[in-house]
Amino acid sequence: MNNTSFRVLMIHTNPCIRVLKEVKALYKKGIYIDVLCKELSLTPELKKYANFIYRWTTFESLQKFL
Helix, strand or coil: CHHCCEEEEEECCCCCCCHHHHHHHHHHHEEEEEEECCCCCCCCCHHHHHCCCEEECCCHHHHHCC
């Protein structure tokens, strides 16, 4: 199976450096990464590797997304 057929959605309040390392590793393998987060202040570099970054503001908006 081709890795590009995989798509991962990572859900975090504010992704940390550990998440960035995971995203980089998956990105290098050709896997699409989408991030759903409340803010991105800890790892703004994540924008380089994520296919899409979605934002949520309240738990209600997070619930509607999911």
